[in-house]
Amino acid sequence: MHELSVTESILKIAMQHATQANAVRVTSLQLVIGQLSSIVDDSVQFYWDMLSEGTICEGAQLHFERRPARLKCLDCDQTYTLSGELTDCPNCHSARIKVVAGEEFYLDSIEVEAESALSDVRSS
Amino acid sequence: MTTTRVAVVEKILSANDRLAEENRARLDQHGVFGLNIMAAPGAGKTSTILRTITALAPQITIGVVEGDTAAVTIDADKVIAAGMPAVQINTGGECHLDAVMLSGALNELPLDQIDLLIVENVGNLICPAAFTLGTHANVLISSVAEGDDKPYKYPNIYRGINALIINKIDLLPYVEYNLDYFKRGVELLNPGVVTFPISCRTGEGVDEWTKWLLEKVTSD
Numbered sequence: 348m349h350e351l352s353v354t355e356s357i358l359k360i361a362m363q364h365a366t367q368a369n370a371v372r373v374t375s376l377q378l379v380i381g382q383l384s385s386i387v388d389d390s391v392q393f394y395w396d397m398l399s400e401g402t403i404c405e406g407a408q409l410h411f412e413r414r415p416a417r418l419k420c421l422d423c424d425q426t427y428t429l430s431g432e433l434t435d436c437p438n439c440h441s442a443r444i445k446v447v448a449g450e451e452f453y454l455d456s457i458e459v460e461a462e463s464a465l466s467d468v469r470s471s
Numbered sequence: 472m473t474t475t476r477v478a479v480v481e482k483i484l485s486a487n488d489r490l491a492e493e494n495r496a497r498l499d500q501h502g503v504f505g506l507n508i509m510a511a512p513g514a515g516k517t518s519t520i521l522r523t524i525t526a527l528a529p530q531i532t533i534g535v536v537e538g539d540t541a542a543v544t545i546d547a548d549k550v551i552a553a554g555m556p557a558v559q560i561n562t563g564g565e566c567h568l569d570a571v572m573l574s575g576a577l578n579e580l581p582l583d584q585i586d587l588l589i590v591e592n593v594g595n596l597i598c599p600a601a602f603t604l605g606t607h608a609n610v611l612i613s614s615v616a617e618g619d620d621k622p623y624k625y626p627n628i629y630r631g632i633n634a635l636i637i638n639k640i641d642l643l644p645y646v647e648y649n650l651d652y653f654k655r656g657v658e659l660l661n662p663g664v665v666t667f668p669i670s671c672r673t674g675e676g677v678d679e680w681t682k683w684l685l686e687k688v689t690s691d
Contacts, residue, residue, distance in 0.1 A: 349566055349598050356483050368477045378483075383627060385597060421662065433626055433659050442658040446630070453482045460474050 350387060354394035360454050361404055370459035375408040381451035382416040382429065407457075416449025487602055490570035494577065494605025501582035503534075504688040505590065505606030509628060511621075512594030514614040515638040517546045518671035519680075520589055524553045526681040531586035531688060536560060536576045538568040538593045546591060556580055567598035570605055587688045596625040608687060614639040615648045622656030629660040634667065636680060641670040 357376070365373050380386055388411050399405045416429035420436035421443040427436070429449065435442045482488065498505045510516045517537075524533055535557040537546040542561045550557035558576045560568060573590060580588070590606055592599040611632045613621055616639050622629045629635075635657060643650075657664060665683065669676035 349601070352565070352569070353483060356486060359486065360479065360481050360483070364477050364479050364481075368475070370477075371472070374474065384601070385627065433623060433656070435659060442655065443662045444659060445662075452484065454479045456476050456478050456480070458474060458476050460472050462472065 350390040351394050353386060354391050354398055357391070357395070357454060358398050358402070358404060361407075361457050362402065364457055365403055365459050368459050368461055370403060370461050372460040373404045373407045373457055374460060375410060375458040376404075377410050377412065377455040377457070379412045379414060379451045379453055379455050381414045381449040383446065383449040384452040386452070412455070414449060414451050417447050418444045419447045420444055484601065484603075487570045490574060491603040491605035494570055494573055495607070496605075497577060497582070498588065498605065498607070501585070503582055503585050503588050505588045505604070505608075506684070507590045507592060507599075507604050507606040507609045508612065509592045509596075509599045509609065509632075510594060510612035510614075511596050511617055514594070514612045514617065515671050516591050516594065516612055517549060519612055519636060519638065519669070520591060521549060521553055522669075522671050522674070522677050523589070523681055523684065524550070524555055526677060527587070527685055528554065530685065532584055533587045533589060534558075534580045534582075534585040536568075536573065536580075536588065536590045538562060538572070538591055540564055540566070540593055556585070562593060566593060566595050567602050568592050568604060569602040573604045573606075587684070596621070596628050600628040600631055608633040610634045610636060612636040612638050613653075615642050615646055615650075619648045619650070619653040620656070622653065622660055626660050629657055629664075632661060632664060634665045634683065635661075637666060637668040638671060640668045640675065641673050 361373055361376055392409055395409055417426055418429055419426045420441050422441040423439040425436055425438040508516050533555045535550045537559045540562050544559050547557040547559040558579045560572050560576050609632045667676055667680040669680055
């Protein structure tokens, strides 16, 4: 797929939030990726190591939380988890189904090291 | 030094989505209906666009954005030869068009004179599905020569479309293709999506497609 441009976006978002938090270093990133969002973890990690070099994100760990795809039948309201190939409703075999989860593709949070200047001032 | 967790919760492609919204606003402002055409290489994207131009040219002006990974203008040349403005985007090897690329192309088109903007995405069934462009409708062309299992193998692209064109139906007698199996897969992914079986070679079915499209363009 297009892991390079995806990784560039991840870095941009992480840098923006890290700067806002006055971070001196980003130590980890928590990414949430749904089963239906095709992305290769190893490939993102590869580009990440390359792109983050020389930034405050260098050396940060990428954590991928995978979310399963869940489907809902529009005829009988049954919800079920997708395993392998796409199937019709296991309850009533209707083909009218809707994806309710599994498309997630976002950066949930980052862990940063920040200068604790503010608390130092307060404690002194 | 303290370690803290900073909540982000931002969609990874949010920057693209935002720019896509800007593209949409720009098209709306000029009264242009944007159509994103996606398909595998060789499914007949350019042929369908040329057929569409021939059918609708008497009634509306159509602009075309041609996305290609290589620096060739073969497709754009064909559109210009058909008498409509076209802009070529060379993605430089990238597998899809994104909102930034389309935004640049919009600068080069006479938007005030155009009623319909057709964007021919890069031939690919995976990546274009993830990048919104800001167009008003997404159409997928699947040709029978590709096989009837494509909805099962490339589910994401079938889920985000507003219409489906099945091209090369003149080849049905010559290929192993179970239309019911294909349609069942489509139905699972996109219940009730409007489907147009056509042949760009013979012209069969093209009228139904262009009639649907013209209605979209003139009602929006």
